[in-house]
Amino acid sequence: MSSIFSASIGKKLIMSISGLFLIVFLLVHLGINLLMLVSADAYNAGAHFMATNPAIKIMEPLLALGFVIHILYATILTLQNQKARPENYSTVNQSESSTWPSRNMYVLGGLVLTFLVIHIINFYWKIKVLGGHDIPSVIVDGVEMHDTYWLVAGLFKFWWFDVIYVIGAIFLGLHLSHAFWSAFQTLGLSNIVWRKRLHVIGQIYTYLIAIGFAIIPIYFLITG
Amino acid sequence: MDLTLKVWRQANATAKGKFEQYKVNDISPDTSFLEMMDVMNENLIQQGVEPVAFDHDCREGICGMCSLFVNGRAHGPDDDITTCQLHMRKFKDGETITIEPWRAAAFPVIKDLMVDRAAFDKILQAGGFVSVNTGGVPDANAIPIGKAEADEAMDAATCIGCGACVATCKNSSAMLFVSAKVSQLALLPQGKIEAKRRAKNMLAKMDEMGFGSCSNTGACEVECPKGISLAHIARFNREFIKAKFND
DSSP states (O other), rough: OTTTSSSHHHHHHHHHHHHHHHHHHHHHHHHHHGGGGGGGGHHHHHHHHHHHHHHHHHHHHHHHHHHHHHHHHHHHHHHHHHHTTOOOOOOSGGGGGGGHHHHOOOHHHHHHHHHHHIIIIIIIIIIITTTTTTSSSETTOOOOOOOHHHOOOOOOOHHHHHHHOOOHHHHHHHHHHHHHHHHHHHTOOHHHHHHHHHHOOOOOOOOHHHHHHHHHHHHHHHHO | OOEEEEEOOOOOSSSSSEEEEEEEESOOSSBBBBHHHHHHHHHHHHOOOOOOOOOSSSSSSSSOOOOOOEETTOOOOOOSOOHHHGGGGGSSSOOEEEEOOBBTBBOEETTTEEEOOOOHHHHHHTTTTTOOOOOOOOOTTTSSSHHHHHHHHHHHTTTTOOOOOOOOOOBHHHHHHHHHHHHHHHSSHHHTTTTHHHHHHHHHHHHHHTTOOOOOOOOHHHHHHTTOHHHHHHHHHHHHHHHHHTT
């Protein structure tokens, strides 16, 4: 056990496990977001639950840790992999043998991280760090809570934020298009039969996440 | 066919290399790529220029000696073949063909297009063997192993160790090569005894030799002349994780 994480497969294992954790998180996040399409009250109740539930409170620092570990090990592995080819080819024709996202996971990860920073400033910062004093309150089922729906609707009034959020969803989708199957392959949970199945499940998951997240700014853009 | 060849020239491992352009004329489309290289070298000898050094041996796709990164692809623009099986009909008349050596820290250039692939031998020495005496050829069906496993072990055993997987991988990873060797033995009863030690030792040696890690892009599988599957990498991951958790 001792030296597992110093070996290359061990480091990939960390990428895989932290990645799968983030994959599950995205599903939860999307589930809450889609409540916006149901009603403002439903979304506010969902957001209130996420903010107050003790289990979610425990998960919050774990989630941050998941992101940090995933980014840290991606950087370590990328630097090591670059060292493995000190002199590059003058002509490379890789499009015949692999997909663009699979070769550019670190770049896509960086773009997703850039989006994540904007996203955190837009919402998490205002609610959690600044305490949400500027956000009006609503009463849903007799409970007073922040009107986070108002915050989202206010942001998505600006068309450039809608564009940023749709582009963020596209980058995330491209990252996930390779991530899903790759995580299982690294865990050794793939073979000739399961590879095809995991690819299909991965594609369904990717489209669900990318379209699901993109649909919300588009909804606010259309309904104004 | 008349062709322009852009060939990597490098006097030795420490010298700085550069591309040189050579012309070859009247090449038949039925010529193999290495025969075309022979014609180029004949011309160079006649001109008093030192011929280009490149690896080759059996010229029938089974020895794993030939290499070459042709027009940005390992073993050139054709699938499931080595460079010696590549034919000039895959190119256009008047085309400029770029020919480079395999590029990896673990495969240093010896001269021109020849690289030192001894790193593969060192990985094999770390665990790519069985220590038990398996005796003579056993009777058919005497080994307690199913047809599917036997076939999969045989598929892994077709690896000729040419290094195309390393050459084409963006990380210069040797995972396809090592996984084929691990898989081939892990599937058979004779190889099970040392399975745990093998997976750990071969990976440690691969990392030590300076190969990168696997990003699962799948490029190796496409460029492999023997079509070795990524499923073997999954098995190798499984074998390694299992071995480590049993430590």
